[in-house]
Amino acid sequence: MAKAIRQIKQVDPAPEEWQAASLSAVVKAAAENGESLIKLLEIIKQLDGMGVLNAMEGLLQNRVDVAEIALGQLNQPTMYHVVKNGMNVFKFLGAIDPEQLQTILSGITSGFEKAAQSGGQESLWKLGKSMRSPEVKRSLAMMTGILAGMGEAMEQNHSLPEGGTDIG
Template identity: 45%
Template sequence: MEGIRMAKAIRQINKQVPNPIEEQAQAVGEILTALADNKKGILSALAIIKNLEEIGILDALHAILENRTDVGVIAMQQINQPGMHNTIKNAIYLFNFMGTLKPDQLQSMLGGVTQGLNRMGESIKNQEQHGLWKLGKSMRDPEIKTAMTSMVEFLHGMGESFTQHPSQELH
């Protein structure tokens, strides 16, 4: 076995200790590269932060974060109020209801409500008074007939729901 040599034993291990200055320079270089690669997004984020600072939201947010324990306690106290439970449940029901509506239906209903409120506001502003004769005559108006028919059908649908689910009737 003369041709086989044994490996020399390692007696000393030289551990490379990174130079803190070199590490810091490398980190700064990586940050600058990331900033340059994401220039547009970073500039947009800075503009948003500037606007939030100008309107005082950052100061308010900073105060909330500094007092987060107190704010959390107050929030929990408010959530544990009996009325708040109903509010949360009602919000959930409202979101479920909104999900059942078709966007066209909602747009049509809200458009009608808006236009009706506008007409009502104008009537109040002009101090218009209608006598019984004029109110009766307005029942022949196609717009009034359409609105009345819609309201009657709405009431039919509501009544059907109350009949099918009597425990949910309003008292």
């Protein structure tokens, strides 16, 4: 019957053997990815030529001071508002149907183009006459709907300005 193994001796390679194996692995990886390494070196050369590497080195050397300045700026009340407003914009955009938004934005673009063509030289007579066109009526109906919805939301949030309901 065989004798039980009670002690396992781990043999660590000599530092020279370990270094040779590591170097061999690096050379093999470089040979397999030579084209990518050349592109990476070209990118690094261009970044160095632009001064980006010097700027990054300076940032890293002064990282504590840079972090203090950045945190000081982030702690400003205005930054809190920026972050909160940004989140609200994303909520707003997420709530809008993409097709509706595309229609509205296309309409606004078309409106800017027409306004640029006319140069703002419309007479009062033409302006009054344009109020009868179906396109203008459609736009006015949409704008009054937006204003009505905004007013309802302001009333629900109790954020109407003083005298906000005494118009007209």
